[in-house]
Amino acid sequence: MRRSVQSRRGAVLTGAGLLVALLIGLSAFGLLAPVEGLVSAPLEWLSGLINRAAIGIDTAVEGNRSYAELLDYVADLETAFARQQSEVVALREFASDYQRLADLVAYTSAAQTQDTIAADVIARDTSSALRTIVINKGSREGIRTGMAVVTGQGLVGRVIEVTSSASRVMLITSEASAISARNQRSRAEGAVVGRASGELRMLMLEPGADVQVGDLVITSGLGGNLPPDIVIGQVRSTRQFESEIEQTAEISSLIDFNRLEIVLVVTGFEPIDLSIFEATAPTGN
Amino acid sequence: MGNYIGLLILAVSAVLQASLLPFLTYGAGTPNFVFLFVLAWSINADLRQSVTWALMGGIVLDLLSALPLGTSALGLLLLVSTVSGLGERVYRVGVLWLAGLVLAGTLFFEVYRLTAVFVYRAIGILPQDAGAAIDLVSDFTTVVLPTIVYNFILIWFVYFAVRRIQRWLREPVS
Numbered sequence: 072m073r074r075s076v077q078s079r080r081g082a083v084l085t086g087a088g089l090l091v092a093l094l095i096g097l098s099a100f101g102l103l104a105p106v107e108g109l110v111s112a113p114l115e116w117l118s119g120l121i122n123r124a125a126i127g128i129d130t131a132v133e134g135n136r137s138y139a140e141l142l143d144y145v146a147d148l149e150t151a152f153a154r155q156q157s158e159v160v161a162l163r164e165f166a167s168d169y170q171r172l173a174d175l176v177a178y179t180s181a182a183q184t185q186d187t188i189a190a191d192v193i194a195r196d197t198s199s200a201l202r203t204i205v206i207n208k209g210s211r212e213g214i215r216t217g218m219a220v221v222t223g224q225g226l227v228g229r230v231i232e233v234t235s236s237a238s239r240v241m242l243i244t245s246e247a248s249a250i251s252a253r254n255q256r257s258r259a260e261g262a263v264v265g266r267a268s269g270e271l272r273m274l275m276l277e278p279g280a281d282v283q284v285g286d287l288v289i290t291s292g293l294g295g296n297l298p299p300d301i302v303i304g305q306v307r308s309t310r311q312f313e314s315e316i317e318q319t320a321e322i323s324s325l326i327d328f329n330r331l332e333i334v335l336v337v338t339g340f341e342p343i344d345l346s347i348f349e350a351t352a353p354t355g356n
Numbered sequence: 357m358g359n360y361i362g363l364l365i366l367a368v369s370a371v372l373q374a375s376l377l378p379f380l381t382y383g384a385g386t387p388n389f390v391f392l393f394v395l396a397w398s399i400n401a402d403l404r405q406s407v408t409w410a411l412m413g414g415i416v417l418d419l420l421s422a423l424p425l426g427t428s429a430l431g432l433l434l435l436v437s438t439v440s441g442l443g444e445r446v447y448r449v450g451v452l453w454l455a456g457l458v459l460a461g462t463l464f465f466e467v468y469r470l471t472a473v474f475v476y477r478a479i480g481i482l483p484q485d486a487g488a489a490i491d492l493v494s495d496f497t498t499v500v501l502p503t504i505v506y507n508f509i510l511i512w513f514v515y516f517a518v519r520r521i522q523r524w525l526r527e528p529v530s
Contacts, residue, residue, distance in 0.1 A: 080403055084437050087407045091414070091433060094426030098418075099481045103425055111419040114371055118420065121375040129379050194374040197421045198428075199385050199466075199499045200473045201482075205374075205420070231483050232422065239422055246495070247477055249485035262487050267494040269384050274487070329378040 108234035119193030126332050186339035192331045202245035209236045217342040220334050224325040225302035227334050244269045251293035252303055257281035263303050271322040282309050282320050298340040358525050362409050366390055370416040385502025387510050390417050395461050396518040398436040406436040431468040435461055458511040466500040
């Protein structure tokens with residue numbers, strides 16, 4: 072009797088184990104992608120609805136400040152506005168000079184040719200170890216793997232998976248993400264990597280590189296994966312030990328990745344595949 | 357009937373985990389509702405039903421994740437088979453038993469998923485940029501530990517709710 076119960080138990084577990092192994096194999100090689108897209112669509116739709124409602128409530132709660140706090144807030148904004156007015160005038164002058172010079176050499180920057188598609192964030196990864204989001208635009212709207220995803224406040228991430236009606240985006244805060252970046256003021260170059268805590272760190276800065284707290288960090292465009300000059304974040308602190316051969320900087324993104332609602336997918340930039348050069352480069356042997 | 361209700365509960369749990377929880381939690385870790393429901397159900401259910409819940413829960417989790425389908429199901433399957441095996445030796449489910457199960461279970465499941473992510477990245481199934489710095493120790497302290505704390509707090513409510521449903525359904529209990 073006991074042996075029969077145990078053999079039935081073994082059969083159930085073996086059957087389930089084989090089924091799961093088959094699923095993992097098929098899914099890992101992308102053979103289940105159409106089915107996964109179809110089955111996950113209603114879940115993503117429901118998730119999108121709840122996400123919208125949560126953002127609405129969160130915004131209402133955040134916006135419910137006291138009158139005194141609002142007065143302080145308005146005063147801060149007015150001060151910042153006045154300071155930036157003078158900067159805007161100076162920048163307009165620079166832009167006009169730049170345009171004249173660019174016309175002379177018939178130069179078109181990548182930023183001027185960027186078309187974008189707006190998309191709603193409908194879900195976040197159920198695994199805390201993976202920092203990805205799902206957006207409600209897919210291959211039907213022209214989204215392709217590798218495209219950059221941004222908001223008005225800067226870089227969000229890169230598309231890593233596309234179905235007909237949705238796409239998965241790996242956030243820049245993911246540990247698997249490394250982006251070629253530069254300091255906007257000093258032009259010091261490095262790589263911004265995500266961390267498990269959801270923060271960003273700039274690595275590979277030269278030991279004497281001029282990096283100061285408050286500097287803006289932007290994409291450099293090196294590697295050809297992302298367009299240049301997209302804001303990644305602001306330097307929060309720097310660190311350099313004598314024993315280390317590089318300097319690192321902690322970066323704060325201006326984006327709240329837990330409260331993303333609408334993002335823009337940059338469709339006008341074609342990622343450049345540089346692997347061909349790696350394949351044909353002389354090895355030196 | 358129990359399986360239909362299970363599918364509904366697990367699907368809603370996964371959706372809430374993917375949409376609402378990031379607004380309610382602090383830091384990188386989040387409670388894993390699907391895990392909690394599968395664990396709570398398997399404590400007082402037979403193996404066949406527990407396996408069904410593990411499969412359903414794992415699949416809905418992976419449908420809303422970048423992980424290949426079946427990855428979480430395998431982790432949950434290992435979990436419920438262990439719970440079922442241990443359950444045969446336990447006469448009554450007490451507070452200590454439940455606390456031990458949720459602590460050890462969450463630790464196992466989160467480390468399992470972390471290892472799966474690490475392996476998938478290493479063999480190229482999940483993307484990883486050149487130069488990206490994977491820090492497993494940091495992953496453990498910022499993701500796994502907070503998840504254990506969240507799950508430990510929530511298991512009592514989930515277990516109570518699951519027991520009510522199981523009694524209502526008159527499913528076999530140990």
